[in-house]
Amino acid sequence: MVMRTLAxxxxxxxxxxxxxxVSAANEPIQPIKPVKPENAELxxxxxxxxxxxxxxxxxxISCNSCHNLSMGGTDNIKTSIGHKWQQGPINAPTVLNASxxxxxxWDGRAKDLKEQAGGPIANPGEMASTxxxxxxxxxxxxxxxxxxxxxxxxxxxxxxxxxxAIAAFEETLVxxxxxxxxxxxxxxxxxxxxxxxxxxxxxxSGCTKCHNGPVVGGNSFEKMGVYKPYKTxxxxxxxxxxxxxxxxxxxxxxxxxxxxxxxxxxFHDGGxxxxxxxxxxxxxxxxxxxxxxxxxxxxxxxxxxxxxKQPDFxxxxxxxxxxxxxxxxxxx
Amino acid sequence: MVMRTLAxxxxxxxxxxxxxxVSAANEPIQPIKPVKPENAELxxxxxxxxxxxxxxxxxxISCNSCHNLSMGGTDNIKTSIGHKWQQGPINAPTVLNASxxxxxxWDGRAKDLKEQAGGPIANPGEMASTxxxxxxxxxxxxxxxxxxxxxxxxxxxxxxxxxxAIAAFEETLVxxxxxxxxxxxxxxxxxxxxxxxxxxxxxxSGCTKCHNGPVVGGNSFEKMGVYKPYKTxxxxxxxxxxxxxxxxxxxxxxxxxxxxxxxxxxFHDGGxxxxxxxxxxxxxxxxxxxxxxxxxxxxxxxxxxxxxKQPDFxxxxxxxxxxxxxxxxxxx
Numbered sequence: 001m002v003m004r005t006l007a008x009x010x011x012x013x014x015x016x017x018x019x020x021x022v023s024a025a026n027e028p029i030q031p032i033k034p035v036k037p038e039n040a041e042l043x044x045x046x047x048x049x050x051x052x053x054x055x056x057x058x059x060x061i062s063c064n065s066c067h068n069l070s071m072g073g074t075d076n077i078k079t080s081i082g083h084k085w086q087q088g089p090i091n092a093p094t095v096l097n098a099s100x101x102x103x104x105x106w107d108g109r110a111k112d113l114k115e116q117a118g119g120p121i122a123n124p125g126e127m128a129s130t131x132x133x134x135x136x137x138x139x140x141x142x143x144x145x146x147x148x149x150x151x152x153x154x155x156x157x158x159x160x161x162x163x164x165a166i167a168a169f170e171e172t173l174v175x176x177x178x179x180x181x182x183x184x185x186x187x188x189x190x191x192x193x194x195x196x197x198x199x200x201x202x203x204x205s206g207c208t209k210c211h212n213g214p215v216v217g218g219n220s221f222e223k224m225g226v227y228k229p230y231k232t233x234x235x236x237x238x239x240x241x242x243x244x245x246x247x248x249x250x251x252x253x254x255x256x257x258x259x260x261x262x263x264x265x266x267f268h269d270g271g272x273x274x275x276x277x278x279x280x281x282x283x284x285x286x287x288x289x290x291x292x293x294x295x296x297x298x299x300x301x302x303x304x305x306x307x308x309k310q311p312d313f314x315x316x317x318x319x320x321x322x323x324x325x326x327x328x329x330x331x332x
Numbered sequence: 333m334v335m336r337t338l339a340x341x342x343x344x345x346x347x348x349x350x351x352x353x354v355s356a357a358n359e360p361i362q363p364i365k366p367v368k369p370e371n372a373e374l375x376x377x378x379x380x381x382x383x384x385x386x387x388x389x390x391x392x393i394s395c396n397s398c399h400n401l402s403m404g405g406t407d408n409i410k411t412s413i414g415h416k417w418q419q420g421p422i423n424a425p426t427v428l429n430a431s432x433x434x435x436x437x438w439d440g441r442a443k444d445l446k447e448q449a450g451g452p453i454a455n456p457g458e459m460a461s462t463x464x465x466x467x468x469x470x471x472x473x474x475x476x477x478x479x480x481x482x483x484x485x486x487x488x489x490x491x492x493x494x495x496x497a498i499a500a501f502e503e504t505l506v507x508x509x510x511x512x513x514x515x516x517x518x519x520x521x522x523x524x525x526x527x528x529x530x531x532x533x534x535x536x537s538g539c540t541k542c543h544n545g546p547v548v549g550g551n552s553f554e555k556m557g558v559y560k561p562y563k564t565x566x567x568x569x570x571x572x573x574x575x576x577x578x579x580x581x582x583x584x585x586x587x588x589x590x591x592x593x594x595x596x597x598x599f600h601d602g603g604x605x606x607x608x609x610x611x612x613x614x615x616x617x618x619x620x621x622x623x624x625x626x627x628x629x630x631x632x633x634x635x636x637x638x639x640x641k642q643p644d645f646x647x648x649x650x651x652x653x654x655x656x657x658x659x660x661x662x663x664x
Contacts, residue, residue: 051402060397060413070383070650077662081392085417087663262652274655310649317642318402320594323606330409331419 024184028208029216031181032097032258032308035174041150046169048147048316049162055134056127057083059328063120063166067095069311072262073173078270079234083128090236091270094263096311097256099171101218106252106268108221109242113167118159131159136326138162143319175259175308183305191305198302201295206287216257216306224250224268227288230281234269261304275300356516360540361548363513364429364590364640367506374483378501380476380648381494387466388459389415391660395452395498399427401643404594405505410602411566415460422568423602426595428643429588431503433550438584438600440553441574445499450491463491469658470494475651507591507640515637523637530634533627538619548589548638556582556600559620562613566601593636607632 024030037043049055053062066080066088067073073094075081080088090106098104104116120126121134138144139157149155151165180199182190191199202208211217221239224230230250239248252268260266265273272278279299283289291299356362369375381387385394398412398420399405405426407413412420422438430436436448452458453466470476471489481487483497512531514522523531534540543549553571556562562582571580584600592598597605604610611631615621623631 053400053403053407058413059409060407065392068385070648071385072652075392076386076653077391077660081390081662264653273659276655311647313647315643315645315647316402320404321408321596323608327605328409330413 027184028203028212029180029184030214031184032174032176032178032214034176035172037168037172039151039168041147042152042165042168043172044169044316045144045147045151046165046167047313048144048318049138049166050169051316052138052318054137054318054321054325054328055121055129055162057129057133057328057332058330060330061127063095063117066092066120066126069095069173072096072259072310073098074263076264078265080126082126083124086125088125090234090268091265093255094259095170096173096175097215097218097258098173099167100174100213100215101253101256102220103253106236106255107238107241108253113170114163117163117166117170133326134162135159137321140325141319141321173311175310178258178306178308180302180305181308192301194298194301195305196302198298198300199305201291202299202302205283205289205291207282207299210254210286211257217254218256220254221248221251222254222286224252225285228285230267230285232267232269232271234271236268238268257303257306259307259310261307275303279303359516360535360544361512361516362546363516364506364508364510364546366508367504369500369504371483371500373479374497374500375504376501376648377476377479377483378497378499379645380479380650381470381498382501383648384470384650386469386650386653386657386660387453387461387494389461389465389660389664390459390662392662393459395427395449398424398452398458401427401505404428404591404642405430406595408596410597412458414458415456418457420457422566422600423597425587426591427502428505428507429547429550429590430505431499432506432545432547433585433588434552435585438568438587439570439573440585445502446495449495449498449502465658466494467491469653472657473651473653505643507642510590510638510640512634512637513640524633526630526633527637528634530630530632531637533623534631534634537615537621537623539614539631542586542618543589549586550588552586553580553583554586554618556584557617560617562599562617564599564601564603566603568600570600589635589638591639591642593639607635611635 050063053060053065055062061083066075068075073096075092079090080092082088093106099113102108104110104113105119110116110119118131122130135157145155145157148157148161152161179190179195202211210220210222213219224238237249239251240246242248260275264275265271266275266278267281272281276296279296280291283291283296382395385392385397387394393415398407400407405428407424411422412424414420425438431445434440436442436445437451442448442451450463454462467489477487477489480489480493484493511522511527534543542552542554545551556570569581571583572578574580592607596607597603598607598610599613604613608628611628612623615623615628
């Protein structure tokens with residue numbers, strides 16, 4: 001009776017509405033927050049560099065080639081294509097929301113986006129340039145120098161500044177406003193019954209033990225194949241490559257599930273072509289659970305609600321090379 | 333005396349100002365006019381397809397890979413990179429203002445942009461897909477079907493519609509508002525003394541015999557090497573490939589000089605790395621003229637005034653593949 005009266009009072013002053021809302025604070029997943037870059041000129045410079053294939057030896061491969069911002073920040077192929085069509089060793093992780101990962105690359109060998117950005121440029125199997133050559137190319141272009149001046153306060157170009165700018169741009173690549181985030185923020189109509197069922201099962205089965213926080217992953221290293229071994233021809237050993245410890249064999253950074261509908265194929269080897277396949281395998285290997293068809297469909301429906309606002313900017317126009325710019329060497 | 337009075341009268345009523353302005357009608361080059369697309373949904377669809385690497389076998393090469401709209405609609409390498417890093421036979425021509433060419437490809441083998449668009453998709457050395465496969469991929473994606481519905485009035489996807497849409501997008505890729513066009517339209521301060529000297533020499537030497545009209549070329553086929561033969565290792569024979577006539581050996585479509593500052597390297601074989609080199613060679617071979625250093629510098633200065641407004645749109649976001657979409661085959 002007292003309760004009913006209290007409820008009625010709360011209702012009458014509108015408080016009940018708030019208390020009935022989903023509280024993101026009580027959920028293992030938190031909403032993605034939009035970012036406001038501090039230095040817009042630095043972001044603009046980073047965007048140009050991200051799209052500039054002259055950072056590669058061939059003049060053909062840019063950051064955007066494998067982290068294609070038209071396609072969820074990935075290349076949507078099992079393992080990437082590098083200089084002279086070399087087959088990459090691992091699936092290109094999405095650059096979307098990557099700033100919130102605890103470290104970069106599947107094995108976490110780069111501590112942040114800036115350190116990551118320098119990797120592919122100088123990797124002979126990827127962009128196949130060198131930091132010296134990349135800097136020489138960019139430095140030769142007066143319009144780039146002017147943009148460095150705006151971004152850093154002086155025209156000097158070095159690899160530290162190049163990677164700082166790319167990282168600053170990448171930090172803007174967050175994807176707020178997914179339907180799931182709307183639900184987290186109190187819009188209980190944002191999800192269908194199936195999607196909500198899927199989310200509940202995702203939590204109750206233990207998936208959120210690793211896939212949690214704002215990026216639904218990205219904040220821990222975990223073994224691939226906890227209850228059963230993961231079968232793959234891919235030779236990557238994961239975290240062990242970094243730590244040298246046998247215990248870290250097949251330990252990888254937990255990938256973000258944000259925009260997972262767009263970032264197929266899945267796992268470090270790109271071994272799962274569909275979300276259904278990925279959920280089934282993860283169930284068996286990681287949480288010791290054989291999901292039935294309906295359960296898989298519900299979890300997949302939930303996962304598709306994690307697609308947020310995609311990159312929203314104009315295609316950057318790159319300043320031309322000139323007679324002093326080193327030439328690309330696509331066939332050497 | 334009569335003349336002076338007339339002049340004074342004209343001046344007094346402001347007519348003399350008009351008569352002193354440059355009249356584009358009297359120049360061999362005309363300004364580029366902006367275009368207003370009739371069907372915005374068709375253009376939007378074409379833009380998505382232009383950026384979609386799923387039109388290629390590998391899932392890695394899109395129209396934009398070799399006609400990069402961040403880089404003057406070209407790839408800025410001598411000859412393009414195709415499927416499995418095959419070396420292309422010829423320099424990728426710019427897609428900017430290409431709608432105004434009398435025909436497409438260097439040898440004019442496609443009559444328009446629509447016919448052109450189908451070529452690279454199915455060329456084993458370029459995107460290496462087939463029209464059937466490209467259609468199958470696009471048709472499998474409901475969001476694409478919805479865009480076809482908006483653009484064409486029904487969801488049906490076929491290669492005719494795919495290439496119609498790409499061509500409609502490409503028709504919007506015109507580059508008005510260059511400094512030269514401003515000068516043509518009466519702003520006599522738009523060019524420096526050197527640029528104007530360069531233009532005068534460009535005309536008086538006979539360059540405008542072929543490089544004329546709104547796109548400064550693109551409206552005739554001409555022999556490469558009129559006064560002296562052009563030396564190249566490139567086996568392309570040009571127009572002869574289409575007509576079978578020996579007279580058409582080394583006859584190529586005259587390339588546009590619009591945005592030529594951005595479309596290096598030059599000639600059908602990409603053989604000239606710099607504008608200076610290109611002008612020097614063209615002088616000797618095509619108009620029988622040995623330009624001195626200052627003359628070359630002036631002509632190059634003029635050519636750089638032909639850079640117009642570059643593509644200005646948001647990076648398209650592509651709809652994801654799904655379980656029924658054929659998979660890319662990058663390494664097959």
